[in-house]
Structure formats: structure tokens, C-alpha cells
Amino acid sequence: xxxYKWLVPTLYIIFLxxxxxxxxxxxFKTTTEIINTYSLWPQKFTTENYVKIFTDSxxxxxxVNSITYTVFNTFISVAAALPAAYAFSRYKxxxxxxxxxxxxxxxxxxxxVFALPFxxxxxxxxxxxxxxxxxLSHCLFNIPLAVxxxxxxxxxxxxxxxxxxxxxxYSFGRFFFKIFVPTIAAGIGITMFFCFMFSWVELLxxxxxxxxxxxxxxxxxxxxxxxxxYELGLxxxxxxxxxxxxxxxxxxxxxxxxxxxxxxxx
Amino acid sequence: MNKTINQKAWYFVIPVFIxxxxxxxxxxxxxxxxxxQETFGNNVFAWEGTRWFKQILLSERFHAALGRQIAFTFxxxxxxxxxxxxxxxxxxxxxxxxPVCLILMSMPLLIPWNVVGAMWNIFAxxxxxxxxxxxxxxGFDYNFTQQPGDAWFTTILMDVWHWTSLVVLLSxxxxxxxxxxxxxxxxxxxxxxxxxxxYIELPKMKKVLTLAILLRFMDSFMIYTEPFVLxxxxxxxxxxxxxxxxxxxALGQFDLGPAAAMSLIYFFIVLLVCWVFYNLMMKxxxxx
Numbered sequence: 001x002x003x004y005k006w007l008v009p010t011l012y013i014i015f016l017x018x019x020x021x022x023x024x025x026x027x028f029k030t031t032t033e034i035i036n037t038y039s040l041w042p043q044k045f046t047t048e049n050y051v052k053i054f055t056d057s058x059x060x061x062x063x064v065n066s067i068t069y070t071v072f073n074t075f076i077s078v079a080a081a082l083p084a085a086y087a088f089s090r091y092k093x094x095x096x097x098x099x100x101x102x103x104x105x106x107x108x109x110x111x112x113v114f115a116l117p118f119x120x121x122x123x124x125x126x127x128x129x130x131x132x133x134x135x136l137s138h139c140l141f142n143i144p145l146a147v148x149x150x151x152x153x154x155x156x157x158x159x160x161x162x163x164x165x166x167x168x169x170y171s172f173g174r175f176f177f178k179i180f181v182p183t184i185a186a187g188i189g190i191t192m193f194f195c196f197m198f199s200w201v202e203l204l205x206x207x208x209x210x211x212x213x214x215x216x217x218x219x220x221x222x223x224x225x226x227x228x229x230y231e232l233g234l235x236x237x238x239x240x241x242x243x244x245x246x247x248x249x250x251x252x253x254x255x256x257x258x259x260x261x262x263x264x265x266x
Numbered sequence: 267m268n269k270t271i272n273q274k275a276w277y278f279v280i281p282v283f284i285x286x287x288x289x290x291x292x293x294x295x296x297x298x299x300x301x302x303q304e305t306f307g308n309n310v311f312a313w314e315g316t317r318w319f320k321q322i323l324l325s326e327r328f329h330a331a332l333g334r335q336i337a338f339t340f341x342x343x344x345x346x347x348x349x350x351x352x353x354x355x356x357x358x359x360x361x362x363x364x365p366v367c368l369i370l371m372s373m374p375l376l377i378p379w380n381v382v383g384a385m386w387n388i389f390a391x392x393x394x395x396x397x398x399x400x401x402x403x404x405g406f407d408y409n410f411t412q413q414p415g416d417a418w419f420t421t422i423l424m425d426v427w428h429w430t431s432l433v434v435l436l437s438x439x440x441x442x443x444x445x446x447x448x449x450x451x452x453x454x455x456x457x458x459x460x461x462x463x464x465y466i467e468l469p470k471m472k473k474v475l476t477l478a479i480l481l482r483f484m485d486s487f488m489i490y491t492e493p494f495v496l497x498x499x500x501x502x503x504x505x506x507x508x509x510x511x512x513x514x515x516a517l518g519q520f521d522l523g524p525a526a527a528m529s530l531i532y533f534f535i536v537l538l539v540c541w542v543f544y545n546l547m548m549k550x551x552x553x554x
Contacts, residue, residue, distance in 0.1 A: 005356045006356070006358070006363075007356075008352060008353055008356040009353055009356055009357050009358075009363075009367055009371075012353050012371070012430075012434075013367070013370050013371065015427065016370060016371065016373060016374055016427060016431070017370070017373075018389070018396065018397075019385050019386060019389040019396075019397075019427065020373065020385070022385070022388065022389045022395065022396045023385045023388065023389070026388055034388075034394055035394065038393070038394055038399055040396075076285070079281075080281040080282045080285055081282060083278035083279070083281065083282075084278055084279045084281065084282040084283075086278055087275035087276075087278035087279050088279075089269075090269060090270070090272075090275070091269055091270055091271070091272040091275035092269045092270065092271045092272070092275075093271065093272060093273050093274075093275040093276055093279075094273055094276070096275075099279065099283070101541075101544065103282070103286060104540070104544065105537055105540070106286055106289075106290050107484070108484050108488075108533075108536045108537060108540050109290070109533055109536075110487075110488040110490075110508070110509055110512075110529075110532055110533065110536065111488065111490065111509075112488070112490050112508075112509035112512045112513050112516075112529075113297065113512070113529040113530075113532060113533055114293050114294075114297075115513065115516070115517070116296075116516050116517065116522070116525075117292075117293030117294070117296035117297055118289075118293050120296060121292055121293055121296065136285070136288070136289065137289060139285050139286065139289055140286065140289040140290060143282055143285055143286050144286070147282060197375060197376055200376065200378065201375075201376065201377065201378045201379050202378075202379070203378060203379055203380045203491050204490055204491060204513075217378075218378040218379075218380045218381060221380065221381070221384065232388060235384060235388075236388065239377075239381040239384055239385055242377065242378050242381050243373070243376070243377050243381075245376075246373070246375075246376025246377060247369075247373065247376070249376065250368075250369050250372045250373070250376060251369065254365050254368050254369050255365070
């Protein structure tokens with residue numbers, strides 16, 4: 001039995017890779033070939049779908065937009081969450097538990113509930129169709145998450161560290177940035193990973209809050225698909241390209257993922 | 267950890283408080299506002315009291331969507347949690363297999379949700395998709411765009427594909443935090459594989475598993491994009507889960523009042539379940 005243990009993860013990974021392979025397979029076919037023939041690999045290998053994406057600005061700007069607001073959001077979320085998580089992990093204060101739960105409730109709010117009011121609200125403050133609007137709206141679920149993960153990491157650091165530093169004459173600011181932040185660097189990395197991930201994959205709010213100037217790649221895909229018939233090859237190529245930023249991010253944090261989860265929080 | 271009482275800690279929390287309040291409180295007030303009024307466009311409103319709430323709570327459409335939603339969430343939890351644990355137990359613990367497994371398994375988590383839907387759409391299409399084509403070649407009459415059963419099968423399979431890895435990663439982390447001494451002790455006692463799992467591994471994974479169930483519950487209960495792209499809620503309304511139905515009502519038919527009332531009821535249900543979970547989790551933490 002032990003000998004065949006590797007079979008389970010292997011089969012699971014094959015199951016995970018199949019749809020991804022199919023998408024990549026399609027991305028190298030022409031749309032006519034996709035519709036007319038069924039084949040496990042491209043018969044007439046073509047890169048024209050990718051060429052189209054990289055030469056047409058409505059396509060490649062979609063990627064630029066998505067990455068822009070995702071990076072904005074990651075930095076805003078982590079920067080705001082750092083002091084808050086510190087407060088939650090070190091101090092008791094009036095309403096702390098209620099505040100923490102209230103933050104978490106926002107992670108639980110169905111985005112569909114917020115789509116319409118967000119549209120009206122961001123339009124009324126003249127932020128509609130900007131990267132910052134999407135980045136701010138994604139704070140709704142990323143800040144609670146960031147506070148939650150960071151609080152887990154910070155609580156794992158013994159309080160003696162803080163006290164020793166103060167005895168040694170460190171000011172709070174110097175202690176926080178010189179000692180504390182480096183101590184929980186792995187935690188910050190994990191937090192950024194999750195913020196990036198959830199902002200990158202979310203579409204409903206991103207699509208609702210943008211029209212042209214900040215339109216995310218995922219929205220470009222749905223619109224092009226509906227206007228010019230169904231260009232499957234192009235759609236597949238665009239889809240394949242959306243996997244790449246995620247894959248790069250995973251590669252960088254691979255050693256921390258398991259460790260990060262081990263701290264007990266997502 | 268014993269925390270000191272310090273009211274000045276509020277200063278640290280202010281940025282988070284403002285950012286989230288800005289995003290949550292104002293839109294939520296808009297929803298509450300709509301839920302009690304009838305609108306005729308041009309910012310003309312008329313007070314309707316609790317009419318929309320009554321209408322939604324009594325409507326068969328809402329009951330049907332809620333029923334589908336509960337069934338879906340229940341099924342995916344039933345599949346993903348045991349499957350995730352099983353995969354985590356069989357994953358390599360050291361060597362080159364670890365990063366390979368972690369990277370490949372995390373892949374589905376980082377694909378935009380509508381791409382997941384589109385990917386599964388072309389993967390499952392009966393004529394040109396690998397899954398659909400293979401199933402039909404094997405003699406199954408499979409067509410997820412027309413048969414409700416197949417649509418459910420495909421939606422569930424897609425969700426298992428998409429999210430089981432999260433359970434795997436969490437369980438794997440829980441398993442990794444177990445000291446080798448526990449296993450040695452079990453070996454000395456001659457414990458069976460099942461006993462080791464039941465009395466050592468499972469209790470140690472309790473915390474991460476609670477979290478996994480909580481996250482999977484929340485996210486599957488709010489699922490929108492993937493089934494919307496895959497099936498569009500169809501055939502008919504058979505895979506129209508709560509969010510899909512809600513967006514249809516709010517943006518499709520522009521029934522703002524009922525849609526707002528439904529939003530609040532929907533939010534309240536998620537909140538209630540999560541509150542129960544959260545309290546259980548905190549109780550566990552207090553014990554350990």
C-alpha cells in the first residue's frame with residue numbers, strides 16, 4: 001500500500017492539468033480548426049492568437065490594467081493591515097473583538113450584493129473607470145484577509161521581543177521597521193501572495209467598476225467573446241496568458257506557502 | 267498571549283477602519299435604502315416598508331435558488347474536504363516532490379474565475395472538449411448545455427478542480443506542524459494507520475480544517491463567475507445559484523427593491539452561519 005502512495009497526488013495533478021492543457025492546446029489552433037476538428041494537439045500549429053493579443057492594444061492593455069490595480073491593491077491592503085494587525089495581536093482595546101469580527105464579515109459579503117451600490121458610489125465620487133477604484137473596492141475582502149493572516153504571524157512572535165527592544169532604547173517606529181517587520185517577513189510575503197491572488201482572480205467588481213480606461217483582461221475576454229461571435233482560439237490564448245502572472249508569483253513564494261499555512265491562518 | 271490594555275491601539279486600526287468602512291458601510295446603506303423603497307428612476311423613491319422582504323421570503327424563485335445553493339455547497343464540502351485530506355496525507359513530505367506538488371496544485375487557485383469558467387466550458391463541450399468528447403465516446407449521453415444533471419455534474423467537477431487544492435494546502439500545513447515524536451510514540455504503541463490518523467493527525471488538523479470548511483462554505487455560497495460563464499445558470503434555471511439569480515434581478519430586470527431585500531437576506535444567512543463557525547473556532551482556540 002505504501003508503495004502506491006504517490007499515485008494519489010499524481011492522479012490529482014493530472015486531473016488539475018487536463019483542463020489547463022486543453023486551454024493551451026486550443027490557444028495554438030485557429031478558430032476554424034477548433035470548431036471543425038477534434039484533436040488532442042494542434043494539427044496546424046499557429047501563434048496568430050498570441051500575435052493578435054500582443055499587437056492589439058485593447059488586448060494587452062487589459063493585462064496592464066489588471067496588473068496595475070492588483071499591485072495597487074496588494075500594497076494598500078498590506079500597508080493598512082500591518083499596524084492594525086499589530087494592534088490586534090498586542091493590545092486589548094475598546095471593541096477590539098467586535099471590530100475584528102466586523103472586519104471578517106466583509107470577507108463574507110457576497111460581491112454580487114455590492115456590485116450595484118459600488119457602481120453608483122464610485123461614479124458619484126468620480127473614480128469610476130480608474131485603477132484606484134478597483135484597487136480600493138478589492139480592499140473590501142483583502143484588508144480583512146490581510147489583517148487576519150498578519151495577526152496570526154504576529155501573535156506567533158513572543159512579546160519579549162518588543163519589550164527587549166524598548167529596554168534597549170528603541171523607539172516604537174525604529175523597533176517596528178528595523179526589528180519587527182524583518183521578523184515577520186515571511187508572513188508579509190504570504191499576505192501579499194493572498195492579496196495578489198484574490199485581487200487577480202476577482203472579476204465581478206472589477207468589471208462593474210470599469211468601462212474602457214481600466215478594463216481588466218478578464219472583462220476584455222468576455223466582451224470580445226460576445227461581440228465578434230465566439231473567437232475560441234483568441235479566448236484560449238488570452239486565458240492561457242492570465243495563468244502566467246499567477247504561476248510566477250507561486251514560483252517565488254513556493255517555500256513559504258506551506259510554512260504560511262502552518263501558522264494556522266489563511 | 268496576555269495582551270495589555272491600551273486604548274491608543276485604536277490609532278493603529280484607523281486606516282483599516284476607514285478603508286473598509288468607506289467600502290462597506292456606504293454601499294451597504296445604499297442597499298438598505300433600496301430594500302425599503304420603490305424607485306421610479308430619476309431618484310424618485312416611495313416608502314415600501316417591509317414589502318420587498320415579504321415578497322422575497324415568500325417567493326418560490328428565492329426558495330428554489332436557496333435550495334440549489336445549499337445543495338451545491340453541501341455537495342462540494344462533502345467531496346472537497348475528505349478528498350483534500352486524502353491528498354494531503356499522501357503528498358511527499360520532503361525532496362523534490364514537495365515544491366512540484368505545491369506549485370502545480372496551487373495553479374487553479376490563481377486563475378481568474380471567469381477564465382476557470384471559460385476553460386471548463388471548452389473542456390466540457392460535447393463536440394470539441396476533451397471531457398465531453400471522451401464521455402460521449404465512452405457511451406455516456408453527456409451534454410451539459412442541455413441536460414440539468416450533466417450541468418450539475420460539470421459545475422461540481424469544476425469547483426472540485428478549482429478549490430480542492432486550498433483544502434490540500436491547509437491540511438498539508440496542519441500535518442507538517444506535527445512533531446515526529448508523536449509518530450514515533452504511535453509506532454512504539456503499535457498503532458494502526460487508522461488509529462494514527464484518528465488520534466494524532468485529525469486532532470492536530472482540527473484548526474486548519476475548521477478554517478478550510480469556513481472558507482469553502484463562504485466562497486461556495488457566494489459563487490458567481492464560474493457557473494455564470496460555464497452554464498449561465500442554465501439549462502433553464504437549474505444551476506442559477508443565489509448570486510446568479512441576484513445579479514439577474516438587480517442588473518438584468520432592474521428590480522432594485524426586491525434585489526436589495528434579497529441581498530440583505532442573503533448576506534444575513536452567510537453572516538449567521540459564519541458567526542456560528544467563528545465562535546466554535548474561537549472556543550477551540552481558547553481551549554488549546
